[in-house]
Amino acid sequence: MRHFAIVGSGPAGFYTAEALAKAYGDQARIDILDRYPVPYGLIRFGVAPDHQSLKAVSKRYDKVTDEPGVDFIGNVTIGGDVSVEELLALYDGVILAIGAPHDRKLGIPGEDLPGVVGSAEFVGWYNGHPDFADLDPPLDGTHAAVIGNGNVALDCARILSKTQREFEGSDIVGHALQALESSAIRTVTILGRRGPHQIAMTPKELGELGHLEESSPVVEAADFPPVEADDALEPGHRKSINILREFAATPPDASKPKRLVFDFFAKPVRVEGDGKVERIVVERTELDENGAARGTGERYEIKASLVISAIGYSTPQMDGVPYDERGGKFQNKGGLIADRLYAVGWARRGPTGTIGTNRPDGYEVAEQVAAAMPAGSGNDREGATGLKRLLAERGVMATDYDDWRKIEETEVGRARPGSPREKFVRVEEWLSALGR
Template sequence: MPHVVTQACCGDASCVFACPVNAIHPTPDEPDFGLAEMLYIDPVSCVDCGACVTACPVGAISAQDKLTDDQLPFVDVNALFHAEPRDHPAQAPVAPVLARTGGDELRVAIVGSGPAALYTADELLKRPGVRVTVLDRLPTPHGLVRAGVAPDHQTTKGIDRLFRQIEDQDGFAYALGVEVGTDITHAELAAHHHAVVYATGASADRRLGIPGEDLPGSATATAFVAWYNGHPEHADRTFDLSGDRVVVVGNGNVALDVARILATDPDRLSSTDIADHALEALRASSVREIVLLGRRGAADAAFTLPELLGLVARDDIAIAVEGDDLLTASEDATTQQKLQVLRSAAARPARPGARRIVFRFATSPTSLEGTHGVESVLVRRNAVVTDAAGVRRAVATDDTDSIATTLVLRSIGYRGTAIPGVPFDEVTATIPHERGRVLGLPGSYVVGWIKRGPSGFIGTNKSCAQETVDTLVADANAGRLASPIRPARAMLELVESRSGAPVDRAGWRAIDRQERLDGAPAGRPRRKMVRVPELVAAAAVADGPGRRRRRPGRARR
């Protein structure tokens, strides 16, 4: 019985290299690896050995005869990808590890602690003599895995088990609660290390650029996601859930997450790691309908097929589709599958009493209206046309409408933000680089979304990290990295003098342990602490002989 990859796929390709018959594609060396929505197992060549199940860090692979009803559509999804034969070797090629030629200690600072940062640390620590310090402005690591993955996707969050293995390696250290550019400058960080790697992601949202965008009741999906996930900088935010409709501008995976959470019965979320304040607010919510606005047609929707399948499988959420382009033909098999899923969802019988998600395609907001806050969204209908280059574009028409709402969340893309002392390209919102080497700043490197823009999945950062680390190691071998002028401990002492001792690995483990203990009585994976002083106090429990206790420093929310 063949195995099947399901929607929880993280895309880090561990399963690819575990497979003895190269049945999982695309592989990292194939041109469509960075473009695929997930990985797919060929049902014909799979030998049912189960090696991929053990290798998968998020439990996304199962034997076909063990799939749940919700997972059964993935049998066809996996099979369809392999309908066209692929020319590939018997074994997926494993990229060689570029060895260090020197025996001296190599000290590297990594700024950011999300998947890109931790995959980078893992790649570096494959080489002997490397010591890595991972810094983050929050007292907790793991970036969007902790603060971005939806609470009802707990299997995806299971990748933190892999992160724990990375953290446990010799030569790994955390310095959490340290903001580069505020607590320590780039120049100071570079003075204590041979190299500095930036893995700061893309945390800023693109703007709509329409009148009324700054009215109360207009916010970003990113802020809403951070709020329900307990990000300390968003814990005290409020969102108006008193109306019966929320409008989400955009239809990518984040937009689907937001819509799904708003449409989910809070009792169903009570067994997750959703922040307590968000659960309480959702219990009091009056929202019954969430409208997703997509600028182009259904065939151009930004959400992935796995996320769409996960949504339509929910029997407690009603789905409606507005627009007349569901019969659009496409040569792309994945797009055709998306359209078929949307057609099936639109044709389902009504589900009385269920909260409803409405997909409204070929529609753009033109202004947000209201006196003291958002009261409605003015929208226009678009015609989707194909230009001479074969690109489908949205062209505005004179067909307009108004949608009543008190909350609009925009989810139309993300941008990186500049770091003091580090080059930044305002157009691409990334750090300019060549194969991960920051241009114009020797000894500095970049990885993840701040390197390539907001694209790919959790595991995409693995191959991205491999490229950057190979460049860094090659520079070290060639003698292009300057030796630190200050000892490693001096950096911690410098930061401590300014904002208190950083939270180290033991401190993070104390936080993690306490959150899990707090969640256990209610059957929850964890109960998140959402304020910095609370997190720092929990980290201090790990204090022991020779460990400094973090002093309250500059107030951070």
């Protein structure tokens, strides 16, 4: 019997478990570990609460845990409760699927001023992540800025621009809904160093901005290259550009009090304020011959009492695991870090791709594992039996999938009208729901 530990219960972790279960059948035991008592990672804490159709992929993950050889072990911190080295002693293979939950720094003066937050923090705040439940972003000013030109930037800008009624059917947590209801923000500026053709925004997320109840998108037509240049774009990207062109051609709705402003060719160079953020100094850019942004020397200021940085993420370092500082991920070759130690998902390739991208990635790494460690061979390691004994000795209250079902049932039962659930936002609350 082979024993495998997958560290991280987000999309990459579940797809890898699914692939290993198919490869080994009843010849392997697969444990999905997570630092929190509940599973799903990015699906629970990262996907926007008003995008419930994307969260529905968790139903597929539920089926993975129905496999007789797959288990979930939650509330376990790798590097704290147990080390990677100890896992390798207990399991035939260890696959790190911890994602990239840390915000990348802007690297400009003033980014440490109160009121400047990373998108992982802000998204975690409105999604009920326990690390960010007490974030309390400043919403008492009239202007906010979001730095970045990807879908996460759009999510943050959209959440800031919605009315309470537009959150019906979502699972945005109560503390965020209450704070947003009394928000004074009327203008959200989305800053991008390059132009419309260089965005990483998908049509669905862009299109939503044209249907907000109280906010209108604002795009400058002068920021676009000639329309003929769109022909060279991929179909999906071309559709996104068409949406932006439509925004540029449509005057803002005067009946709507809020504005969502796209400021392209804008590079933040400094955040300023007296004890807290009040404005961003931006340098106008242009594209060089390689398509990179270069400064023109022209500078201007953008008013903002809240700044959200959405410029990318990095995987946290772990003791004994080689790390790629530049890429913000573990050093690996096709997923292999070291003997019997693998990385998958964003921990392997960096923060790129969609949720679905993790499926082929997980299957590719699972194939490597199966080739290196065929069923019916190898050492007789303890796997979950040894891990649970070790955790019990250290006083760690691990959870399993049955525990998660009880937590889920409680969250569903405490939902406000029209919402699928009201999430607990602290580890103690999760454990209390289990009577612990």
